[in-house]
Amino acid sequence: MGAPDSPGLQRRVLEAGLGLLARSDVPVLENFSDQDYRTVNEKTDCWSCPVNLPPRTCWIKYPSEALAREISLLAPCRVSNNAKTGRTVFGVSGLDVHEIVTFINSFIADQSIAFSGKDESLAQKLKFAADDLKVWYYEAASLQPGTISEEISEWFWCETAAGETLLQLASLMKISNEKQLTIIGNKGIVPRDFQHLIARIKD
Amino acid sequence: MVRLSDLSKGEAENLLRLPCPQFDDSPLSVAPDLRAARVALVTSAGISMKDDETFSAGSGDYRVIPNTADASEIVMSHASVNYDRSGFVQDLNTVFPIDRLRELEEAKTIGSIASSHYSFMGATEPGALEKSAKNMIGMLKEDQVNAVFLTPV
Numbered sequence: 094m095g096a097p098d099s100p101g102l103q104r105r106v107l108e109a110g111l112g113l114l115a116r117s118d119v120p121v122l123e124n125f126s127d128q129d130y131r132t133v134n135e136k137t138d139c140w141s142c143p144v145n146l147p148p149r150t151c152w153i154k155y156p157s158e159a160l161a162r163e164i165s166l167l168a169p170c171r172v173s174n175n176a177k178t179g180r181t182v183f184g185v186s187g188l189d190v191h192e193i194v195t196f197i198n199s200f201i202a203d204q205s206i207a208f209s210g211k212d213e214s215l216a217q218k219l220k221f222a223a224d225d226l227k228v229w230y231y232e233a234a235s236l237q238p239g240t241i242s243e244e245i246s247e248w249f250w251c252e253t254a255a256g257e258t259l260l261q262l263a264s265l266m267k268i269s270n271e272k273q274l275t276i277i278g279n280k281g282i283v284p285r286d287f288q289h290l291i292a293r294i295k296d
Numbered sequence: 297m298v299r300l301s302d303l304s305k306g307e308a309e310n311l312l313r314l315p316c317p318q319f320d321d322s323p324l325s326v327a328p329d330l331r332a333a334r335v336a337l338v339t340s341a342g343i344s345m346k347d348d349e350t351f352s353a354g355s356g357d358y359r360v361i362p363n364t365a366d367a368s369e370i371v372m373s374h375a376s377v378n379y380d381r382s383g384f385v386q387d388l389n390t391v392f393p394i395d396r397l398r399e400l401e402e403a404k405t406i407g408s409i410a411s412s413h414y415s416f417m418g419a420t421e422p423g424a425l426e427k428s429a430k431n432m433i434g435m436l437k438e439d440q441v442n443a444v445f446l447t448p449v
Contacts (some may be wrong), residue, residue, distance in 0.1 A: 094389060094390045094391065094393050094396075094447065095388075095391050096383070097386035097389075098386060100395070100396065100399075103389050103393050103396045104396045104399060104400070106393075107397065107400065107445065108400070110445055111330055111333070111335070111400075111405075111406065111443065111445060112330070113332065114327035114328070114333070114443060115330070116326065119322055122320050124370050142384045149300065168417035168425055179367070179368060180366075180368035180388070182304045182370070182371050182372060182381075182384060182385055182388075183371075184346055184371050185350055185371045185372065185373045189402070193308050198407075212349075212378065213336045217352060219349065219447070224373070227381075228381070231381070231382050232368075232385055235382070241382045242382040242383060243381050246380060246382065253442045257351070259430050265324060268326065280377065281353070281375065281377050282377060283377065284306075284377050284378045284380075285306050285307065285310075285378050286304050286306065286378075287309070
């Protein structure tokens with residue numbers, strides 16, 4: 094539906110889609126005129142992280158400590174952003190962000206951790222925890238005007254201890270003897286465009 | 297809204313590999329005049345209410361999103377990690393244009409909005425959706441819905 098917070102564009106897309114109902118020359122496949130869509134993207138300011146996080150070189154040997162520090166630094170940004178938007182989409186794992194960090198780090202430390210999920214497997218719980226951690230960071234990062242998805246993704250996976258932790262998580266799930274952990278480790282934690290970064294974990 | 301040229305090479309190639317079926321037949325019914333249409337949203341964004349069960353990969357079932365739902369009550373458990381959800385984080389309407397639909401109702405562009413909307417898990421085999429889709433159609437008919445807007449994610 095176009096870029097976020099573009100109500101005019103979204104409405105025109107919706108109207109154009111519903112307008113196709115009047116057509117009798119079906120089936121219909123129409124392109125939506127993308128002039129406005131382009132304008133929205135071109136107007137977007139350059140995004141930067143709302144706070145200065147320690148660079149990767151400072152924490153690479155101690156990512157779990159750096160993760161806790163990042164969370165404390167970013168927490169006020171997330172609170173402000175969520176107050177501004179009036180919503181949060183965090184919560185799919187059922188854990189708070191500190192529980193997520195503990196849970197993921199426990200698995201990284203010991204892949205044979207006991208897990209007694211009622212309706213879900215360890216692999217599924219790890220995936221939802223990873224999804225929530227990303228959402229938490231994205232909500233904090235979205236405070237900055239001009240947010241665009243590519244820049245946030247690049248920042249998360251290449252510059253944050255959270256991204257590094259999820260790369261580490263995926264690398265361990267990939268080599269698990271349990272099939273579901275392997276499947277989700279391969280395809281469910283790290284997007285295709287950033288899979289190559291897992292190699293740096295092994296170095 | 298995204299264009300192939302906006303995607304990474306891998307994502308674009310993946311989409312181009314998907315089959316594009318041809319249909320020889322026509323729609324089963326005549327579309328209503330929009331001003332008399334009762335419209336529901338059907339999305340494959342894998343969204344659900346916070347207190348509802350989350351989706352799992354390949355799940356063929358659906359979740360009901362009441363029309364009265366507030367954006368802050370909706371979460372996403374879409375299985376695909378390649379689906380960039382930063383737009384959803386910023387604005388629910390990128391995948392579920394409920395605010396825009398309300399505006400169209402207020403402007404009397406459409407007749408009314410359905411009592412409930414429906415969410416499926418994207419990237420699911422179509423065959424796995426058939427039973428749920430038929431069930432959903434019954435619910436839509438019961439709600440007097442005569443037009444749906446699909447947001448494939």
